[in-house]
Amino acid sequence: MLAFERKDKILSEIKKNKKVHVSQLAKIFNVSEETIRRDLDKLEKEGIVDRSYGGATLSQHTNEDLPYATRNVINVEEKKNIATKTTSLIKTGDSLIADTSSTVFEALNLLVREKENLTIITNSITAVDLLSKFKVHLILTGGTLRTKSNSLIGSDAANTISRYFVDYAIISCKGLSMENGITDSNEPEAEIKNHMLKRANKVILVADSSKFDKNAFIKIVDISEIDYLITDQEPTHDWQQFLKEKNVTLIY
Incomplete structure (x- = not known):
């Protein structure tokens, strides 16, 4: 072996x-x-x-800002499970904006194989390498390269994002709590995600069950600001009730 x-x-x-x-x-x-x-x-x-x-x-270091290569091998099956559920929301011809998370990457990997005529805006160098092989209208944000996560960040990336309106934003996070909302481990990345969800008609948060009841370093947004939460297994009754009160559609 x-x-x-x-x-x-x-x-x-x-x-x-x-x-x-x-x-x-x-x-x-x-x-x-x-x-x-x-x-x-x-x-x-x-x-x-x-x-x-x-x-x-x-x-289980929620606040640790792990490299993409490391994140990509953690909870792989859970991420693929979530990805299959994400494709049910997206239609042929839709426009998307997507962050650099490994869970979002798995969703994009399926979407470009199942849906036609997609427009995808992303700040992920890793995703661009995949998406360039398919017939999609691909827009890269530009910006400053953050090599640890293969992402583009900063004012140039934010300015590009601000020019567009899309059907869906697909983002992930490091932590998800009823008290503190949706959180991440890196401030520049969290800022870009915040810009993304503001330019979308609907926001999809993809987060495996390990993210629930966790707090990371920086808040992205309140849970009430997302439209769909897609996860890999049934959350607790308290979470289900909480999401219902926030008008968030839960998919698991």
């Missing part, structure tokens, strides 16, 4: 069991404990796991 394959399987074990032990992983993959320790050290440096004595747990 190659190292990257073992890494993916270690992540699956951590997600399933919440914690892994070096000795158990060594037996599962038939490698030395030292090899597993090196694997876990690499995952810790990428911000994916927290090391503990004899093992590791999945990182």
